[in-house]
Amino acid sequence: MTNPNDLESFQFKKNDTVSLRQFVYQEIREAIIKGHLEPGARLREVEISKQMNVSRGPIREAIRILEQEGLVISHPYRETVVVDLSEEEVIHLLVPTRRHFELFAAQKAVSVLTADDFAFLDNIILNMQEASDQDDLDRLSNLDLKFHERIVEQCVSPAMFRIWNSISGKLHARFLIQGYSHSSLQTVVEEHREMLQLIRSGDKERIEQHLQTHIK
Amino acid sequence: MTNPNDLESFQFKKNDTVSLRQFVYQEIREAIIKGHLEPGARLREVEISKQMNVSRGPIREAIRILEQEGLVISHPYRETVVVDLSEEEVIHLLVPTRRHFELFAAQKAVSVLTADDFAFLDNIILNMQEASDQDDLDRLSNLDLKFHERIVEQCVSPAMFRIWNSISGKLHARFLIQGYSHSSLQTVVEEHREMLQLIRSGDKERIEQHLQTHIK
DNA sequence: CCAAAATAGATTGTTGACAATCTACAAATG
DNA sequence: CATTTGTAGATTGTCAACAATCTATTTTGG
Numbered sequence: 001m002t003n004p005n006d007l008e009s010f011q012f013k014k015n016d017t018v019s020l021r022q023f024v025y026q027e028i029r030e031a032i033i034k035g036h037l038e039p040g041a042r043l044r045e046v047e048i049s050k051q052m053n054v055s056r057g058p059i060r061e062a063i064r065i066l067e068q069e070g071l072v073i074s075h076p077y078r079e080t081v082v083v084d085l086s087e088e089e090v091i092h093l094l095v096p097t098r099r100h101f102e103l104f105a106a107q108k109a110v111s112v113l114t115a116d117d118f119a120f121l122d123n124i125i126l127n128m129q130e131a132s133d134q135d136d137l138d139r140l141s142n143l144d145l146k147f148h149e150r151i152v153e154q155c156v157s158p159a160m161f162r163i164w165n166s167i168s169g170k171l172h173a174r175f176l177i178q179g180y181s182h183s184s185l186q187t188v189v190e191e192h193r194e195m196l197q198l199i200r201s202g203d204k205e206r207i208e209q210h211l212q213t214h215i216k
Numbered sequence: 217m218t219n220p221n222d223l224e225s226f227q228f229k230k231n232d233t234v235s236l237r238q239f240v241y242q243e244i245r246e247a248i249i250k251g252h253l254e255p256g257a258r259l260r261e262v263e264i265s266k267q268m269n270v271s272r273g274p275i276r277e278a279i280r281i282l283e284q285e286g287l288v289i290s291h292p293y294r295e296t297v298v299v300d301l302s303e304e305e306v307i308h309l310l311v312p313t314r315r316h317f318e319l320f321a322a323q324k325a326v327s328v329l330t331a332d333d334f335a336f337l338d339n340i341i342l343n344m345q346e347a348s349d350q351d352d353l354d355r356l357s358n359l360d361l362k363f364h365e366r367i368v369e370q371c372v373s374p375a376m377f378r379i380w381n382s383i384s385g386k387l388h389a390r391f392l393i394q395g396y397s398h399s400s401l402q403t404v405v406e407e408h409r410e411m412l413q414l415i416r417s418g419d420k421e422r423i424e425q426h427l428q429t430h431i432k
Numbered sequence: 433c434c435a436a437a438a439t440a441g442a443t444t445g446t447t448g449a450c451a452a453t454c455t456a457c458a459a460a461t462g
Numbered sequence: 463c464a465t466t467t468g469t470a471g472a473t474t475g476t477c478a479a480c481a482a483t484c485t486a487t488t489t490t491g492g
Contacts, residue, residue, distance in 0.1 A: 018292045019445065021280075045474070055447045057273065060475085064237075064277045068284035068382075070375030076234045077453045077474055083375050093320055093376055097313055104309055159286030159299050159386070160309055163379065166284075170375070235475065261444070271477045276445085293444055293483045 039084035108155035241278035255300035324371035
């Protein structure tokens with residue numbers, strides 16, 4: 001039944017890099033978020049162009065997205081550099097706003113998430129536990145992001161998802177550089193486990209409470 | 217002393233349209249916000265290109281900004297259309313988030329705004345009163361936007377200002393289409409007058425109260 | 433007649449060449 | 463010597479041609 005030469009039993013990996021612009025955008029974004037490009041670093045179009053073997057058109061479009069996203073700032077005819085965010089804005093604007101979006105999404109999630117979504121989220125929790133056991137901060141941080149990303153993307157319009165994504169991207173960049181000052185990794189895992197349980201149970205009141213109490 | 221041929225007594229108007237991309241972006245954005253392009257309307261690159269007499273490069277870059285801003289959505293190789301936002305997201309995400317940003321900005325404003333800023337804001341209030349007296353909704357709406365824009369832009373980083381701007385743009389588009397359901401125009405003017413007075417007085421507590429009570 | 437395959441037209445994606453602007457430094461001017 | 467003016471090189475902005483992809487229509491094969 002499962003013939004290796006039979007396409008019914010085999011699937012090629014989907015190429016989700018639909019365009020060069022998308023590819024360039026993701027590459028630069030990841031470099032910034034993972035800290036390979038630090039705040040103040042300059043982005044030269046021709047330099048990137050040569051490194052990626054792509055013309056400047058798609059690169060310029062990617063830069064426009066990154067600029068509107070707020071990861072980069074362009075000075076006309078001069079240069080574009082990676083931004084630096086103030087501690088105050090991160091704490092008083094970005095963090096509460098992200099919370100607000102995730103609360104809204106979690107409450108919608110009660111009636112929106114499918115069995116597939118829950119399976120995906122359960123799997124993330126499993127991986128988080130592993131990462132926590134191995135003290136793997138980087139992996140845990142990535143799983144954290146993926147967890148909320150799935151929920152928000154399913155429960156909110158593309159325009160709203162873009163806002164959440166731009167905010168969480170900037171926060172993620174921050175945390176990776178600062179090195180996660182959480183009380184304990186195990187706590188992070190537990191919190192996500194509880195949240196998922198609350199969504200399953202459908203108790204919107206307690207979802208709000210849960211997110212309110214964890215605004216440290 | 218004031219010789220008309222002497223540059224010391226004369227200043228040329230500053231050209232702030234730095235690039236075609238910027239021009240195209242502003243034009244399309246205004247068309248969407250003012251309702252000349254309704255939700256679902258399609259944007260064709262060549263069509264815009266001919267109308268504006270600009271090549272497709274700058275137009276594509278402008279579209280990338282509008283897309284990340286959430287005013288437009290692109291389907292690869294297919295089309296890009298003006299977005300339509302859900303009532304629920306506008307009320308539960310956009311409005312409170314904008315309030316949050318404006319509260320943060322207003323509190324910073326106490327120690328940031330200059331005499332120039334206050335003069336500018338005073339003048340806006342004067343114009344608002346005029347607009348209110350003449351029942352000019354459109355003008356009042358524009359002044360409202362400019363009022364908060366000035367405060368937020370002065371008190372927040374460029375990256376944060378972009379987020380606020382994308383949110384207020386979407387809300388502005390909404391209100392222009394729906395036609396402002398405020399209790400009365402005069403109330404709007406009064407609220408802004410009070411807010412400016414509170415910033416001048418430097419009472420951050422009451423600024424928070426003021427914005428909290430006006431979250432209708 | 434229906435379904436799969438081929439085709440044509442429209443639209444978006446990509447490219448390389450050329451233009452405009454900036455910075456830094458050199459030359460001229462007083 | 464200080465200030466202005468004029469280069470040269472680097473970098474970003476713009477353009478027009480070409481390539482890839484999508485949609486709708488037509489053709490083909492059964």
